[in-house]
Amino acid sequence: xxxxxEKGLKTRRKVLGNEWVDRALKTMTPFNEDFQDLITRYxxxxxxxxxxIKRETRRMIVLAQMVALGRWEEYRLHLRASxxxxxxxxxxxxxxxxxxAIYCGVPAANTAFKEAREVIDALASAKKAAKQRKEKxxx
Numbered sequence: 317x318x319x320x321x322e323k324g325l326k327t328r329r330k331v332l333g334n335e336w337v338d339r340a341l342k343t344m345t346p347f348n349e350d351f352q353d354l355i356t357r358y359x360x361x362x363x364x365x366x367x368x369i370k371r372e373t374r375r376m377i378v379l380a381q382m383v384a385l386g387r388w389e390e391y392r393l394h395l396r397a398s399x400x401x402x403x404x405x406x407x408x409x410x411x412x413x414x415x416x417a418i419y420c421g422v423p424a425a426n427t428a429f430k431e432a433r434e435v436i437d438a439l440a441s442a443k444k445a446a447k448q449r450k451e452k453x454x455x
Contacts, residue, residue, distance in 0.1 A: 324361030332397045372403045376412055383416040383428045395435050406436060
């Protein structure tokens with residue numbers, strides 16, 4: 317089981333990023349430790365590491381499912397990670413949300429587009445700030 321946890325943790329870091337995973341692990345307590353172990357072994361190892369679907373497709377499925385469920389905190393998390401990793405781009409997200417408008421409803425897609433715009437803008441601002449810091453160091 318420890319091996320499943322380690323494999324799942326590696327995938328979780330690859331999918332969500334070290335910063336997010338480190339933050340989640342720092343909030344572990346005796347109360348939620350078993351839950352963290354469960355999702356790391358099963359979701360991040362058993363499911364995300366299955367060979368049947370490419371990671372990019374899994375990301376698309378998760379985004380559409382979060383729209384359908386209205387789980388905006390998870391949607392933002394997975395959207396940000398998908399864009400930062402380069403697995404998906406904004407055109408992919410637009411297509412996922414247009415598809416979701418038909419199958420999940422226009423109000424859900426409307427919220428998803430709003431949430432996506434905020435995440436995309438935040439990523440662009442962070443990228444611009446990093447570029448400015450880099451230019452200042454060169455001087």
